[in-house]
Amino acid sequence: MEAKKRGSFTGSIGFVLAAAGSAVGLGNIWRFPYLAAKYGGGIFLLVYLILAVTLGFTLMTTEIAIGRKTGKSAIEAYRALDKRFSFLGYLAALVPVIIFPYYCVIGGWVMKYLTVFITGGAQASAQTGFFEDFIAMPVEPLGWLALYVGVTALVVLFGVEKGVEKVSRIMMPVLVILSIVIAVYSITLPGALEGVRYYLIPDFSRFSVTTVLAAMGQMFYSMSLAMGIMITYGSYMKKDTDLEKSVGKIEIFDTGIAFIAGLMVVPAVFALSGGDPKALNQGAGLMFVTLPKVFYNMGQGSFLGTIVGAAFFLLVLFAALTSSISLMETIVSFTGDRLHWSRKKACLIVALVSFGIGIPSSLGYGPLRFLQPLGFSILDFFDFLSNSVLMPVVALITCIFIAYFVGVKTVADEVRLSSKFRREKLFTVVIKYLAPICIILILLSSVLDGLGMIQI
Numbered sequence: 001m002e003a004k005k006r007g008s009f010t011g012s013i014g015f016v017l018a019a020a021g022s023a024v025g026l027g028n029i030w031r032f033p034y035l036a037a038k039y040g041g042g043i044f045l046l047v048y049l050i051l052a053v054t055l056g057f058t059l060m061t062t063e064i065a066i067g068r069k070t071g072k073s074a075i076e077a078y079r080a081l082d083k084r085f086s087f088l089g090y091l092a093a094l095v096p097v098i099i100f101p102y103y104c105v106i107g108g109w110v111m112k113y114l115t116v117f118i119t120g121g122a123q124a125s126a127q128t129g130f131f132e133d134f135i136a137m138p139v140e141p142l143g144w145l146a147l148y149v150g151v152t153a154l155v156v157l158f159g160v161e162k163g164v165e166k167v168s169r170i171m172m173p174v175l176v177i178l179s180i181v182i183a184v185y186s187i188t189l190p191g192a193l194e195g196v197r198y199y200l201i202p203d204f205s206r207f208s209v210t211t212v213l214a215a216m217g218q219m220f221y222s223m224s225l226a227m228g229i230m231i232t233y234g235s236y237m238k239k240d241t242d243l244e245k246s247v248g249k250i251e252i253f254d255t256g257i258a259f260i261a262g263l264m265v266v267p268a269v270f271a272l273s274g275g276d277p278k279a280l281n282q283g284a285g286l287m288f289v290t291l292p293k294v295f296y297n298m299g300q301g302s303f304l305g306t307i308v309g310a311a312f313f314l315l316v317l318f319a320a321l322t323s324s325i326s327l328m329e330t331i332v333s334f335t336g337d338r339l340h341w342s343r344k345k346a347c348l349i350v351a352l353v354s355f356g357i358g359i360p361s362s363l364g365y366g367p368l369r370f371l372q373p374l375g376f377s378i379l380d381f382f383d384f385l386s387n388s389v390l391m392p393v394v395a396l397i398t399c400i401f402i403a404y405f406v407g408v409k410t411v412a413d414e415v416r417l418s419s420k421f422r423r424e425k426l427f428t429v430v431i432k433y434l435a436p437i438c439i440i441l442i443l444l445s446s447v448l449d450g451l452g453m454i455q456i
């Protein structure tokens with residue numbers, strides 16, 4: 001993203017690729033599979049898909065349209081539409097501040113695994129307990145965290161995003177192809193078919209409000225919604241680029257990669273654990289525990305597993321970096337503008353503070369394991385705070401703001417500048433009624449559940 005001059009993307013492909021670079025990241029490859037495994041497989045997938053084509057479509061269209069209309073980033077854009085709602089911009093800007101530090105913790109884990117595979121440690125990484133032992137260490141994960149924050153900060157500081165973008169245009173398709181190859185391999189492991197069934201066939205008895213909340217938070221996170229980022233991207237979009245089609249393409253791209261990642265991980269969990277439900281509930285570590293075993297298995301200890309593993313973690317690292325760059329860029333341009341810091345100063349301070357906030361998340365699996373806010377590990381707690389609390393709240397207020405204060409017509413007119421608004425009816429019903437009612441119900445029931453007043 002360019003911070004100073006407001007350039008614009010060249011045509012629809014440029015826009016879609018840039019937005020997809022932010023959207024496709026650890027959310028798709030690391031987060032989606034472990035949530036799908038935990039929340040009932042097929043039922044989670046179904047709820048996710050329904051949310052993506054209704055709420056996801058509506059919010060992404062809204063954010064991009066607001067950005068393109070006002071030509072401004074989140075805080076200024078909301079202010080320009082209605083002064084009373086500038087607080088919404090601040091609330092949205094808070095989300096990346098919470099996500100970025102723990103995103104870097106996971107990014108550091110990816111760097112560690114890449115190094116392990118490059119240095120021929122495929123076998124060691126496939127051993128039971130390797131991941132748990134690593135994240136429980138007091139110092140080493142912090143080193144990887146520092147390195148990951150440092151690399152992201154350097155790119156944001158020197159603005160080599162253009163170069164990163166070029167590289168990721170090659171890396172992304174390669175990531176898709178490699179993921180498909182790994183998914184096909186996972187599916188053909190003995191015992192994996194049960195996992196394919198679990199992942200693809202919805203079991204309605206496992207439906208609950210928690211499933212919806214988890215799927216909704218994941219959708220916002222994965223598509224970089226409800227945090228003002230798509231507003232900024234929209235502000236760079238040309239007036240004649242087909243807005244509605246672009247939204248569709250980003251959604252298909254993002255959801256497609258998450259879907260393949262699930263196919264890569266979930267069946268493998270079944271094959272490697274014999275369908276033990278404890279394995280499905282592993283949470284944040286699932287990818288790091290399961291995939292090394294798949295890679296090791298692939299080559300039967302030969303070199304193949306090492307090569308596939310190293311290539312995979314390198315590609316994931318790039319996908320993660322393009323996302324974390326967009327996260328940090330948002331924080332840097334926001335703090336820099338507000339506090340009148342130079343870019344260098346803003347980068348340095350944001351990097352240091354984010355590293356500082358990331359430390360407890362990293363240590364939460366080791367020395368600080370005794371700290372369990374609301375029963376979560378510290379990293380999961382930040383993740384919960386942004387995805388299950390703040391993002392739904394931002395999304396809710398955005399819908400109400402657009403539907404009842406600004407008017408649906410403002411967004412619809414902006415979309416119509418570049419094409420017919422094909423799904424205007426769906427958009428109107430979702431933003432006016434469906435989204436506000438559903439989000440309120442879901443938030444309410446999860447709060448009541450959290451307070452122990454109801455059981456969901």
Ligand code: PFF
Binds near residue numbers: 022026227330
């Ligand atoms: N959408 C990214 C992912 O799925 O990994 C995460 C993310 C990136 C969230 C950038 C927010 C953001 F601004």
